[in-house]
Amino acid sequence: MVDTSILDKVFEKFVSNTRVFCDREVLRHDYLPDRLPHREEQVRQLGEILAPTLKSSRGSNVFIYGKTGTGKTAVTKYVLNHLETKAKEFHAPLRFCYVNCRMVGSEYRVFATLCQSIGLLVPFTGLSAGEVFDRFKAGVDALGVIFIVVLDEADALIKGRGDSLLYELTRINEALTKSKISMIGISNDLRLKEFLDPRVLSSLSEEEIVFRPYDASELRNILSERAPSAFCSGALSDAALSLCSALAAAEHGDARRALDLLRVAGEVAERAGATTVVEDHVREAEKHIEHNRVFEALSNLTLHSKLVVLSIYHLSKGDTHRAITGEIFEIYNELCYEMGVAPLTQRRLSSLVNELDSMGLLNAKVVSMGRYGRSKKIGLEIARTIIKEVFAGDTRLGHLVGYEPKYLTRNENR
DNA sequence: CGTCCACAGGAATGACGGGCGG
DNA sequence: CCGCCCGTCATTCCTGTGGACG
Numbered sequence: 228m229v230d231t232s233i234l235d236k237v238f239e240k241f242v243s244n245t246r247v248f249c250d251r252e253v254l255r256h257d258y259l260p261d262r263l264p265h266r267e268e269q270v271r272q273l274g275e276i277l278a279p280t281l282k283s284s285r286g287s288n289v290f291i292y293g294k295t296g297t298g299k300t301a302v303t304k305y306v307l308n309h310l311e312t313k314a315k316e317f318h319a320p321l322r323f324c325y326v327n328c329r330m331v332g333s334e335y336r337v338f339a340t341l342c343q344s345i346g347l348l349v350p351f352t353g354l355s356a357g358e359v360f361d362r363f364k365a366g367v368d369a370l371g372v373i374f375i376v377v378l379d380e381a382d383a384l385i386k387g388r389g390d391s392l393l394y395e396l397t398r399i400n401e402a403l404t405k406s407k408i409s410m411i412g413i414s415n416d417l418r419l420k421e422f423l424d425p426r427v428l429s430s431l432s433e434e435e436i437v438f439r440p441y442d443a444s445e446l447r448n449i450l451s452e453r454a455p456s457a458f459c460s461g462a463l464s465d466a467a468l469s470l471c472s473a474l475a476a477a478e479h480g481d482a483r484r485a486l487d488l489l490r491v492a493g494e495v496a497e498r499a500g501a502t503t504v505v506e507d508h509v510r511e512a513e514k515h516i517e518h519n520r521v522f523e524a525l526s527n528l529t530l531h532s533k534l535v536v537l538s539i540y541h542l543s544k545g546d547t548h549r550a551i552t553g554e555i556f557e558i559y560n561e562l563c564y565e566m567g568v569a570p571l572t573q574r575r576l577s578s579l580v581n582e583l584d585s586m587g588l589l590n591a592k593v594v595s596m597g598r599y600g601r602s603k604k605i606g607l608e609i610a611r612t613i614i615k616e617v618f619a620g621d622t623r624l625g626h627l628v629g630y631e632p633k634y635l636t637r638n639e640n641r
Numbered sequence: 642c643g644t645c646c647a648c649a650g651g652a653a654t655g656a657c658g659g660g661c662g663g
Numbered sequence: 664c665c666g667c668c669c670g671t672c673a674t675t676c677c678t679g680t681g682g683a684c685g
Binding site: 597 | 674681685
């Protein structure tokens with residue numbers, strides 16, 4: 228027999244307690260507001276570039292640069308949505324497809340997504356990327372439309388596997404007779420140009436739009452624009468709103484971050500039973516977000532990546548000692564033995580360390596120790612308590628948290 | 642000032658799981 | 664069902680290198 232009274236209380240409290248939020252969806256970063264403050268110029272630019280598509284001519288290709296949370300995606304979606312409604316009004320044959328390259332993952336899957344958007348079903352795997360591309364090409368051409376391809380976070384793809392995808396796409400119009408394609412590339416990395424083939428660069432960057440980070444007062448405006456529809460009147464203190472803006476501005480001028488902070492702060496306040504969101508709730512939210520991010524990232528790692536993290540955890544015990552690759556490999560091997568799994572090679576481990584570094588879980592830096600060789604110095608970027616928390620809850624790895632590596636006892640010197 | 646450590650990280654290759662068209 | 668072609672992960676082999684030591 229389960230005691231449901233506890234749950235009842237939780238639900239009742241949730242339903243009756245509508246004092247803080249009235250619509251928290253407004254604060255999600257994928258929510259598209261009616262107005263995009265401080266991005267009027269970019270909206271106008273992109274609109275001008277794409278306007279010709281309404282008259283069935285191809286718009287220029289555009290490259291959009293800017294750091295995360297500067298409104299690139301929002302502006303693009305905003306303009307495309309309006310373009311779509313206009314197109315319907317004028318009966319212009321306009322279609323578009325938005326692809327987030329980082330989420331989608333591989334070149335193959337980008338083409339697969341494009342195919343799906345025009346109603347072509349392709350298998351998850353099995354075909355060559357070229358085959359999928361050809362099907363897409365034939366598919367769009369048959370439609371006889373102006374097609375806009377949006378490649379968001381294109382840098383994630385290009386850095387990983389080169390620019391052959393972009394190259395093929397920029398040349399696609401030569402093979403099309405009834406349709407035309409224009410592209411919008413979006414990149415978080417301003418140095419992306421350096422990775423690109425000059426031919427791709429010139430055709431892709433017919434136009435460029437740069438998004439500067441928001442400053443604190445701009446972030447404040449963005450938040451205060453959304454706050455009235457997100458929160459009940461009087462439920463949000465001015466100080467809390469300012470703190471969210473300031474924290475996000477200090478980071479990267481990241482509006483996404485500001486919105487997250489505000490939303491989570493509201494949730495923290497709500498759970499605490501408060502009627503007003505105050506600064507302390509924001510600070511709490513900051514910790515909460517970081518904790519969640521790390522927890523999620525750690526939990527989703529593969530077994531071997533987890534073992535690598537654990538090895539570094541053991542090595543950095545006590546002080547802020549930074550491990551080097553060789554040491555990590557020693558302890559990693561011990562842990563693998565304890566687990567009864569075959570260890571990976573040092574070469575592979577080195578790649579895993581780099582992946583963990585770019586996820587922000589580790590901090591890896593190549594250093595030369597002169598006579599004593601060249602290696603990577605690696606330290607944990609995250610709180611040890613979270614590592615304990617994640618691995619202690621793992622049935623397979625729990626016992627390794629308290630494991631005493633023989634390597635460490637063998638080398639009592641530091 | 643040359644040597645030589647302890648790796649970094651690129652390239653080629655292979656095992657594996659999966660879908661294709663015939 | 665088969666032979667073929669993928670993408671992904673991992674191994675093997677490799678060349679390159681910053682700087683303390685002698």
